[in-house]
Amino acid sequence: MMRSANSIAISAATFMLLSAVCTRACAQKGRTAKTARTAIRTASLQAPAGKPSPPVVAPGWTTTVELTTRNMGSGETPLGDLVADSLRSAGKADIAFIAASSFDEATIPKGSFVPADVVKSLEFGDDTVAVVKLTGSQIEKALRHSLTLFPKENSGFLQMSGLTVTVSVDATMQSHVVSVKVGSAALEIAHTYLVAMPTPLANGALAYFKVWPKSAIDHETTSTLSGAITTWLAGHHHITRFDPRLVTKP
Numbered sequence: 001m002m003r004s005a006n007s008i009a010i011s012a013a014t015f016m017l018l019s020a021v022c023t024r025a026c027a028q029k030g031r032t033a034k035t036a037r038t039a040i041r042t043a044s045l046q047a048p049a050g051k052p053s054p055p056v057v058a059p060g061w062t063t064t065v066e067l068t069t070r071n072m073g074s075g076e077t078p079l080g081d082l083v084a085d086s087l088r089s090a091g092k093a094d095i096a097f098i099a100a101s102s103f104d105e106a107t108i109p110k111g112s113f114v115p116a117d118v119v120k121s122l123e124f125g126d127d128t129v130a131v132v133k134l135t136g137s138q139i140e141k142a143l144r145h146s147l148t149l150f151p152k153e154n155s156g157f158l159q160m161s162g163l164t165v166t167v168s169v170d171a172t173m174q175s176h177v178v179s180v181k182v183g184s185a186a187l188e189i190a191h192t193y194l195v196a197m198p199t200p201l202a203n204g205a206l207a208y209f210k211v212w213p214k215s216a217i218d219h220e221t222t223s224t225l226s227g228a229i230t231t232w233l234a235g236h237h238h239i240t241r242f243d244p245r246l247v248t249k250p
Contacts, residue, residue, distance in 0.1 A: 060237065061112065061114060062238050063111070063113060063239035064241070065110065065239065066110055067118065067239070069104065069105055072100040073154050073155055074150065074154065075150075075151065078239070079108070080100075081161065082239065083098055083159065084098050087129050087196045087197065087198075089228065089232050090196065090227070093194040094162055096195065096197060097195060097201065099155065099157065099198075100156070101123070102123055102127070106121035115233045125226035126225070127200060128198075128199045128221060129198065129199070130202035130217055131218045133192050133216055135192055136188045136190060136191050137189045137190070139163075139180070142158065143177055144177060145211055147175040150167070150169070151173075152173075156207065160246070162182060163180060164243075165247070166178040166180075166247045167248055168250065198225060202214075202217050
């Protein structure tokens with residue numbers, strides 16, 4: 001019995017010594033034995049054995065087309081399409097207009113970008129988005145006003161969303177609206193549409209007061225142009241060429 005007890009005592013002492021050595025070794029690596037066991041247990045719960053967790057990659061933005069304000073006043077541009085789509089979404093509208101004068105000089109090359117790059121293309125990003133009620137007849141008149149100098153530069157040229165406009169240019173360089181579609185349907189002259197646009201334009205800037213009165217404003221949203229772009233891009237991380245909105249025929 002005494003020999004057995006001594007054996008047990010020696011074994012216990014040896015165990016304590018080994019535990020102390022292990023604890024000291026773990027402490028030298030910046031963690032206690034308990035922390036090490038916890039870390040191992042946590043890792044085993046997070047990933048199946050033999051299958052390490054994939055790295056977490058922050059979402060980014062890419063574009064396969066150059067986004068530039070060049071020619072913003074003389075024709076449809078991918079950047080203009082993007083911003084107009086953002087306004088239409090923010091206003092929950094059928095159509096959106098934004099004039100060339102709302103943009104500052106900027107170019108985003110193909111590849112990676114961030115929403116702030118698009119926001120910087122705006123002259124007044126803090127302008128709010130307003131929604132205006134316009135008849136099909138007023139929309140046609142707005143398009144003719146937009147195309148007054150087409151294909152030359154015009155600060156009042158409208159970048160659009162929700163519309164497909166076909167125009168012809170005659171020998172005297174005069175443009176004529178041939179057809180207008182809202183989505184896939186023909187524009188109805190007597191129908192009333194909701195049109196989102198920057199508040200200054202809704203108030204009649206750039207002589208658009210000749211097309212609609214201030215009383216046509218249905219409401220002003222709480223969204224700024226910058227906010228509308230940021231929100232839209234949150235759901236659109238990869239930009240490619242947009243469907244044509246302005247089609248020119250001889």
